[in-house]
Amino acid sequence: TYEKLWLVASMVLIVGFIATVTYGSVGLGITMIGDDESTIAPDDIGDDDQFGEPRVEQVGEDEYEAYVIAQTWTFQPDPIEVPAGSKVTFYVTSPDVVHGFAVPGTNINAMVIPGETAQLSVEFDEPGEYGIICNEYCGAGHHDMEGELIVQ
Ligand code: CUA
Structure with missing residues:
Protein backbone atom coordinates (compact mmCIF):
# COMPACT_ATOMS: atom_id res chain seq x y z
CA THR A 1 0.00 0.00 0.00
CA THR A 31 34.70 13.18 15.01
CA MET A 32 31.72 14.02 17.11
CA ILE A 33 30.89 11.57 19.85
CA GLY A 34 27.86 11.75 22.06
CA ASP A 35 28.58 11.27 25.72
CA ASP A 36 25.86 10.59 28.27
CA GLU A 37 28.17 9.63 31.10
CA SER A 38 29.63 13.03 31.77
CA THR A 39 26.31 14.74 32.31
CA ILE A 40 26.81 17.08 35.21
CA ALA A 41 24.55 19.29 37.29
CA PRO A 42 25.49 22.96 36.77
CA ASP A 43 25.77 23.50 40.53
CA ASP A 44 28.37 20.74 40.83
CA ILE A 45 30.78 22.00 38.20
CA GLY A 46 33.10 23.64 40.75
CA ASP A 47 33.53 20.35 42.62
CA ASP A 48 33.69 18.17 39.56
CA ASP A 49 36.85 16.12 38.90
CA GLN A 50 36.81 17.10 35.27
CA PHE A 51 35.59 20.67 35.35
CA GLY A 52 36.62 21.82 38.83
CA GLU A 53 39.81 23.03 37.20
CA PRO A 54 39.36 23.86 33.51
CA ARG A 55 42.52 22.69 31.78
CA VAL A 56 44.28 20.81 29.04
CA GLU A 57 45.55 17.44 30.15
CA GLN A 58 47.87 15.05 28.33
CA VAL A 59 46.35 11.57 28.27
CA GLY A 60 48.65 9.77 25.85
CA GLU A 61 51.38 10.29 23.31
CA ASP A 62 50.00 13.12 21.16
CA GLU A 63 46.62 12.84 22.87
CA TYR A 64 45.09 15.52 25.01
CA GLU A 65 41.83 16.26 26.74
CA ALA A 66 40.60 19.82 27.19
CA TYR A 67 38.04 20.54 29.90
CA VAL A 68 36.43 23.81 29.01
CA ILE A 69 33.80 25.84 30.80
CA ALA A 70 31.70 28.27 28.81
CA GLN A 71 30.17 30.75 31.21
CA THR A 72 28.74 34.25 30.79
CA TRP A 73 30.86 35.60 29.13
CA THR A 74 34.16 33.79 29.02
CA PHE A 75 35.76 30.50 28.12
CA GLN A 76 38.09 28.85 30.61
CA PRO A 77 40.91 28.12 30.29
CA ASP A 78 41.88 31.05 28.11
CA PRO A 79 43.93 30.60 26.08
CA ILE A 80 43.58 26.90 25.40
CA GLU A 81 47.04 25.72 24.38
CA VAL A 82 47.71 22.43 22.61
CA PRO A 83 50.72 21.14 20.70
CA ALA A 84 50.66 20.74 16.91
CA GLY A 85 50.38 17.15 15.74
CA SER A 86 48.06 16.23 18.56
CA LYS A 87 44.59 14.83 18.86
CA VAL A 88 42.50 16.82 21.30
CA THR A 89 39.18 15.83 22.76
CA PHE A 90 37.27 18.84 24.01
CA TYR A 91 34.73 18.48 26.78
CA VAL A 92 32.73 21.65 27.10
CA THR A 93 30.04 22.43 29.62
CA SER A 94 28.16 25.44 30.91
CA PRO A 95 27.06 26.29 34.44
CA ASP A 96 24.51 28.90 33.38
CA VAL A 97 22.88 29.26 29.98
CA VAL A 98 23.27 27.82 26.51
CA HIS A 99 26.50 28.93 24.86
CA GLY A 100 28.29 28.06 21.67
CA PHE A 101 31.84 26.80 21.28
CA ALA A 102 33.00 27.54 17.78
CA VAL A 103 36.36 28.10 16.16
CA PRO A 104 36.02 29.99 12.86
CA GLY A 105 38.23 28.51 10.16
CA THR A 106 37.78 25.00 11.53
CA ASN A 107 34.88 22.62 11.92
CA ILE A 108 34.76 23.07 15.64
CA ASN A 109 31.23 24.11 16.41
CA ALA A 110 29.23 22.80 19.33
CA MET A 111 26.23 23.91 21.29
CA VAL A 112 26.99 23.94 25.00
CA ILE A 113 23.93 23.12 27.06
CA PRO A 114 23.87 23.59 30.84
CA GLY A 115 24.05 20.21 32.55
CA GLU A 116 25.42 18.48 29.49
CA THR A 117 28.89 17.98 28.11
CA ALA A 118 29.59 18.67 24.48
CA GLN A 119 32.35 16.38 23.29
CA LEU A 120 34.37 16.71 20.13
CA SER A 121 37.69 15.35 18.98
CA VAL A 122 39.93 17.30 16.68
CA GLU A 123 43.34 16.68 15.19
CA PHE A 124 45.63 19.66 14.88
CA ASP A 125 48.38 19.20 12.32
CA GLU A 126 49.78 22.69 11.99
CA PRO A 127 50.64 25.39 14.50
CA GLY A 128 48.24 28.30 14.48
CA GLU A 129 46.23 30.71 16.53
CA TYR A 130 42.48 30.71 16.46
CA GLY A 131 39.69 32.66 18.03
CA ILE A 132 36.98 30.86 19.94
CA ILE A 133 33.56 32.42 19.78
CA CYS A 134 30.18 31.84 21.30
CA ASN A 135 27.60 31.52 18.58
CA GLU A 136 24.51 31.06 20.72
CA TYR A 137 22.91 34.21 22.04
CA CYS A 138 23.58 34.26 25.79
CA GLY A 139 22.80 37.75 27.00
CA ALA A 140 24.32 41.22 27.14
CA GLY A 141 27.95 40.10 26.80
CA HIS A 142 27.33 37.54 24.07
CA HIS A 143 29.11 39.40 21.30
CA ASP A 144 32.20 39.84 23.50
CA MET A 145 32.37 36.21 24.54
CA GLU A 146 35.63 35.12 23.01
CA GLY A 147 38.57 32.91 23.78
CA GLU A 148 41.81 31.91 22.18
CA LEU A 149 43.07 28.56 20.95
CA ILE A 150 46.80 28.28 20.39
CA VAL A 151 48.30 25.34 18.55
CA GLN A 152 52.05 25.43 19.15
CU1 CUA B 1 27.92 32.76 25.32
CU2 CUA B 1 26.77 33.81 23.51
Whole structure:
Protein backbone atom coordinates (compact mmCIF):
# COMPACT_ATOMS: atom_id res chain seq x y z
CA THR A 1 0.00 0.00 0.00
CA TYR A 2 1.02 3.64 -0.24
CA GLU A 3 1.28 3.88 3.53
CA LYS A 4 4.00 1.24 3.63
CA LEU A 5 5.85 2.87 0.78
CA TRP A 6 5.75 6.16 2.67
CA LEU A 7 7.15 4.52 5.78
CA VAL A 8 9.99 2.89 3.85
CA ALA A 9 10.73 6.14 2.06
CA SER A 10 11.02 8.07 5.31
CA MET A 11 13.25 5.39 6.82
CA VAL A 12 15.55 5.61 3.81
CA LEU A 13 15.63 9.38 4.21
CA ILE A 14 16.54 9.12 7.88
CA VAL A 15 19.29 6.57 7.28
CA GLY A 16 20.56 8.69 4.42
CA PHE A 17 20.64 11.73 6.65
CA ILE A 18 22.57 9.93 9.37
CA ALA A 19 25.02 8.60 6.80
CA THR A 20 25.54 12.10 5.42
CA VAL A 21 26.17 13.56 8.84
CA THR A 22 28.57 10.75 9.74
CA TYR A 23 30.40 11.02 6.45
CA GLY A 24 30.57 14.79 6.82
CA SER A 25 32.26 14.61 10.21
CA VAL A 26 34.66 11.81 9.30
CA GLY A 27 35.48 13.30 5.92
CA LEU A 28 36.55 16.56 7.54
CA GLY A 29 38.74 14.98 10.17
CA ILE A 30 36.51 15.83 13.10
CA THR A 31 34.70 13.18 15.01
CA MET A 32 31.72 14.02 17.11
CA ILE A 33 30.89 11.57 19.85
CA GLY A 34 27.86 11.75 22.06
CA ASP A 35 28.58 11.27 25.72
CA ASP A 36 25.86 10.59 28.27
CA GLU A 37 28.17 9.63 31.10
CA SER A 38 29.63 13.03 31.77
CA THR A 39 26.31 14.74 32.31
CA ILE A 40 26.81 17.08 35.21
CA ALA A 41 24.55 19.29 37.29
CA PRO A 42 25.49 22.96 36.77
CA ASP A 43 25.77 23.50 40.53
CA ASP A 44 28.37 20.74 40.83
CA ILE A 45 30.78 22.00 38.20
CA GLY A 46 33.10 23.64 40.75
CA ASP A 47 33.53 20.35 42.62
CA ASP A 48 33.69 18.17 39.56
CA ASP A 49 36.85 16.12 38.90
CA GLN A 50 36.81 17.10 35.27
CA PHE A 51 35.59 20.67 35.35
CA GLY A 52 36.62 21.82 38.83
CA GLU A 53 39.81 23.03 37.20
CA PRO A 54 39.36 23.86 33.51
CA ARG A 55 42.52 22.69 31.78
CA VAL A 56 44.28 20.81 29.04
CA GLU A 57 45.55 17.44 30.15
CA GLN A 58 47.87 15.05 28.33
CA VAL A 59 46.35 11.57 28.27
CA GLY A 60 48.65 9.77 25.85
CA GLU A 61 51.38 10.29 23.31
CA ASP A 62 50.00 13.12 21.16
CA GLU A 63 46.62 12.84 22.87
CA TYR A 64 45.09 15.52 25.01
CA GLU A 65 41.83 16.26 26.74
CA ALA A 66 40.60 19.82 27.19
CA TYR A 67 38.04 20.54 29.90
CA VAL A 68 36.43 23.81 29.01
CA ILE A 69 33.80 25.84 30.80
CA ALA A 70 31.70 28.27 28.81
CA GLN A 71 30.17 30.75 31.21
CA THR A 72 28.74 34.25 30.79
CA TRP A 73 30.86 35.60 29.13
CA THR A 74 34.16 33.79 29.02
CA PHE A 75 35.76 30.50 28.12
CA GLN A 76 38.09 28.85 30.61
CA PRO A 77 40.91 28.12 30.29
CA ASP A 78 41.88 31.05 28.11
CA PRO A 79 43.93 30.60 26.08
CA ILE A 80 43.58 26.90 25.40
CA GLU A 81 47.04 25.72 24.38
CA VAL A 82 47.71 22.43 22.61
CA PRO A 83 50.72 21.14 20.70
CA ALA A 84 50.66 20.74 16.91
CA GLY A 85 50.38 17.15 15.74
CA SER A 86 48.06 16.23 18.56
CA LYS A 87 44.59 14.83 18.86
CA VAL A 88 42.50 16.82 21.30
CA THR A 89 39.18 15.83 22.76
CA PHE A 90 37.27 18.84 24.01
CA TYR A 91 34.73 18.48 26.78
CA VAL A 92 32.73 21.65 27.10
CA THR A 93 30.04 22.43 29.62
CA SER A 94 28.16 25.44 30.91
CA PRO A 95 27.06 26.29 34.44
CA ASP A 96 24.51 28.90 33.38
CA VAL A 97 22.88 29.26 29.98
CA VAL A 98 23.27 27.82 26.51
CA HIS A 99 26.50 28.93 24.86
CA GLY A 100 28.29 28.06 21.67
CA PHE A 101 31.84 26.80 21.28
CA ALA A 102 33.00 27.54 17.78
CA VAL A 103 36.36 28.10 16.16
CA PRO A 104 36.02 29.99 12.86
CA GLY A 105 38.23 28.51 10.16
CA THR A 106 37.78 25.00 11.53
CA ASN A 107 34.88 22.62 11.92
CA ILE A 108 34.76 23.07 15.64
CA ASN A 109 31.23 24.11 16.41
CA ALA A 110 29.23 22.80 19.33
CA MET A 111 26.23 23.91 21.29
CA VAL A 112 26.99 23.94 25.00
CA ILE A 113 23.93 23.12 27.06
CA PRO A 114 23.87 23.59 30.84
CA GLY A 115 24.05 20.21 32.55
CA GLU A 116 25.42 18.48 29.49
CA THR A 117 28.89 17.98 28.11
CA ALA A 118 29.59 18.67 24.48
CA GLN A 119 32.35 16.38 23.29
CA LEU A 120 34.37 16.71 20.13
CA SER A 121 37.69 15.35 18.98
CA VAL A 122 39.93 17.30 16.68
CA GLU A 123 43.34 16.68 15.19
CA PHE A 124 45.63 19.66 14.88
CA ASP A 125 48.38 19.20 12.32
CA GLU A 126 49.78 22.69 11.99
CA PRO A 127 50.64 25.39 14.50
CA GLY A 128 48.24 28.30 14.48
CA GLU A 129 46.23 30.71 16.53
CA TYR A 130 42.48 30.71 16.46
CA GLY A 131 39.69 32.66 18.03
CA ILE A 132 36.98 30.86 19.94
CA ILE A 133 33.56 32.42 19.78
CA CYS A 134 30.18 31.84 21.30
CA ASN A 135 27.60 31.52 18.58
CA GLU A 136 24.51 31.06 20.72
CA TYR A 137 22.91 34.21 22.04
CA CYS A 138 23.58 34.26 25.79
CA GLY A 139 22.80 37.75 27.00
CA ALA A 140 24.32 41.22 27.14
CA GLY A 141 27.95 40.10 26.80
CA HIS A 142 27.33 37.54 24.07
CA HIS A 143 29.11 39.40 21.30
CA ASP A 144 32.20 39.84 23.50
CA MET A 145 32.37 36.21 24.54
CA GLU A 146 35.63 35.12 23.01
CA GLY A 147 38.57 32.91 23.78
CA GLU A 148 41.81 31.91 22.18
CA LEU A 149 43.07 28.56 20.95
CA ILE A 150 46.80 28.28 20.39
CA VAL A 151 48.30 25.34 18.55
CA GLN A 152 52.05 25.43 19.15
CU1 CUA B 1 27.92 32.76 25.32
CU2 CUA B 1 26.77 33.81 23.51
